[in-house]
Amino acid sequence: MALLQLERISAQYPGAAEPVLADISLSLGPQQLLVALGPSGSGKTSLLNLIAGFVSPSAGRITLDGVPVQGPSAERGVVFQDDALLPWQDVLANVAFGLELAGVPRPQREQKAREMLALVDLAGFAERRIWQLSGGQKQRVGLARALAADPRVLLMDEPFGALDAFTREQMQELLLQVWQRTAKPVFLITHDIEEAVFLATDLILLAPNPGRVVERLHLDFGQRYAAGESARSIKSDPRFIETREHVLARVFSQRSAAGRQEFA
Amino acid sequence: MSSLDLPVTAKPVAGAHPARRTLSTRWISGLTLGGLLALWWLVTAAEWIEPLFLPSPQAVLGKAWLLLTQGYMESTLWQHLGASLSRIGLALGAAILTAIPIGIAIGRNRIARGVLDPLIEFYRPIPPLAYLPLIVIWCGIGELSKVLLIYLAIFAPIAIATATGVRTVDPAKLRAAQSLGASKAQLIRHVILPSALPDILTGVRIGLGVGWSTLVAAELIAATSGLGFMVQSAAQFLVTDVVVLGILVIALIAFALEMGLRALQRKLVPWHGQSH
Numbered sequence: 389m390a391l392l393q394l395e396r397i398s399a400q401y402p403g404a405a406e407p408v409l410a411d412i413s414l415s416l417g418p419q420q421l422l423v424a425l426g427p428s429g430s431g432k433t434s435l436l437n438l439i440a441g442f443v444s445p446s447a448g449r450i451t452l453d454g455v456p457v458q459g460p461s462a463e464r465g466v467v468f469q470d471d472a473l474l475p476w477q478d479v480l481a482n483v484a485f486g487l488e489l490a491g492v493p494r495p496q497r498e499q500k501a502r503e504m505l506a507l508v509d510l511a512g513f514a515e516r517r518i519w520q521l522s523g524g525q526k527q528r529v530g531l532a533r534a535l536a537a538d539p540r541v542l543l544m545d546e547p548f549g550a551l552d553a554f555t556r557e558q559m560q561e562l563l564l565q566v567w568q569r570t571a572k573p574v575f576l577i578t579h580d581i582e583e584a585v586f587l588a589t590d591l592i593l594l595a596p597n598p599g600r601v602v603e604r605l606h607l608d609f610g611q612r613y614a615a616g617e618s619a620r621s622i623k624s625d626p627r628f629i630e631t632r633e634h635v636l637a638r639v640f641s642q643r644s645a646a647g648r649q650e651f652a
Numbered sequence: 653m654s655s656l657d658l659p660v661t662a663k664p665v666a667g668a669h670p671a672r673r674t675l676s677t678r679w680i681s682g683l684t685l686g687g688l689l690a691l692w693w694l695v696t697a698a699e700w701i702e703p704l705f706l707p708s709p710q711a712v713l714g715k716a717w718l719l720l721t722q723g724y725m726e727s728t729l730w731q732h733l734g735a736s737l738s739r740i741g742l743a744l745g746a747a748i749l750t751a752i753p754i755g756i757a758i759g760r761n762r763i764a765r766g767v768l769d770p771l772i773e774f775y776r777p778i779p780p781l782a783y784l785p786l787i788v789i790w791c792g793i794g795e796l797s798k799v800l801l802i803y804l805a806i807f808a809p810i811a812i813a814t815a816t817g818v819r820t821v822d823p824a825k826l827r828a829a830q831s832l833g834a835s836k837a838q839l840i841r842h843v844i845l846p847s848a849l850p851d852i853l854t855g856v857r858i859g860l861g862v863g864w865s866t867l868v869a870a871e872l873i874a875a876t877s878g879l880g881f882m883v884q885s886a887a888q889f890l891v892t893d894v895v896v897l898g899i900l901v902i903a904l905i906a907f908a909l910e911m912g913l914r915a916l917q918r919k920l921v922p923w924h925g926q927s928h
Contacts, residue, residue: 441831459830517923
């Protein structure tokens with residue numbers, strides 16, 4: 389089973405005085421859906437880029453099952469905010485792209501891609517062109533594409549940030565179903581508080597300047613949804629509301645603290 | 653009464669309006685061309701202009717038939733056309749095969765950019781006819797120097813367009829492919845080349861335009877066949893109808909090349925211009 393570990397990670401852009409991220413430690417294992425929540429500038433995307441291997445940390449160690457992470461690789465699948473699909477391929481070829489790169493013969497990879505499309509409820513869309521899809525459908529294709537390559541962990545960079553509220557809720561529920569069925573560890577970043585509280589088994593709250601973890605929470609709302617409870621009943625549960633308000637208060641207390649610093 | 657009439661008359665006008673709008677641009681273009689032809693016919697039929705300066709449309713058409721069947725300067729029109737087209741075809745093929753890899757290298761590699769960029773930018777602004785004499789001194793007046801001249805004219809636009817296309821590839825798409833396990837070669841084959849294809853095709857369109865004008869100019873100076881040669885030698889004997897015919901054929905070919913490439917662009921890159 390996959391275990392991703394970050395040990396005392398710091399990151400700095402070349403030429404910048406302040407580090408983007410300072411001294412971040414966390415681990416992500418099976419059955420976990422780790423959500424990083426924070427305002428813009430708190431280094432959420434930098435953290436994901438480090439784990440994906442797009443950039444290297446200035447200090448610290450990232451390992452997956454004990455092996456140091458060096459550069460991007462198919463074992464860490466990524467779903468991007470702006471789908472990043474390839475418009476010259478149809479939906480099926482996009483989903484099968486990772487397998488094509490790995491040299492899997494066409495019949496096998498197309499069969500696997502169809503399975504993944506069924507998993508994200510897009511079974512009838514295999515021959516569509518990318519520009520014929522809605523925003524939510526594109527994100528599903530992006531999710532199916534990442535899953536088709538069978539990564540050991542799934543990284544999601546504000547995957548529902550550009551969607552309308554209704555589609556976003558549908559996508560959150562879909563993600564929980566997929567997470568439950570594939571049993572892959574998921575690392576997701578978002579700035580939507582309700583989304584974070586609903587999805588996370590583990591929630592980390594990031595604060596900016598420099599990006600650091602200010603709070604860690606263990607939650608079970610996502611597991612309750614996966615166990616069959618309806619999203620509406622979870623979101624109207626007093627405990628859910630209480631948790632959401634607690635997280636909201638933390639985010640606002642940071643913001644006013646940051647405001648005071650600026651005035652001082 | 654008038655208040656009753658109004659909607660009845662207004663309705664068909666409103667319905668006919670969009671149809672008239674879509675036709676109008678083509679109609680204007682068609683009418684312009686037709687008007688120009690009619691004017692040409694009028695000034696020649698009324699003998700306001702000597703046939704030596706402007707032969708009539710009928711005379712040019714008749715000459716075209718003569719050239720197609722009997723030829724001019726020992727070659728038929730088809731042979732002149734074939735000579736010109738094979739020259740530009742050879743040069744275009746060689747330019748595509750070399751300029752695209754070099755453009756990718758300039759766009760991807762810092763050292764390749766440092767070496768090649770100034771070389772291309774140095775020769776690109778020079779009119780090809782300015783270095784034609786040097787090419788003739790080096791390579792003689794055979795086919796090689798003409799093809800080489802056209803090749804150089806086509807090469808720069810394609811290489812520069814390719815490099816631009818490669819440099820503007822969406823970084824998110826590159827990262828997506830990398831996180832799916834793409835190697836460097838796979839990135840070029842599956843992401844960079846298709847992303848840059850719209851730019852490459854634009855480069856080919858520009859290159860072909862420059863190449864065609866360079867070809868005709870080169871044939872005016874040093875050739876024994878080709879459309880440019882036909883026009884030039886006809887001009888020396890004041891055979892004006894052949895000159896006019898040659899110019900019309902040259903324009904038609906340029907137009908056909910442009911239209912063909914636009915159709916190719918629509919077919920090869922249907923996603924270009926789609927919001928996604």
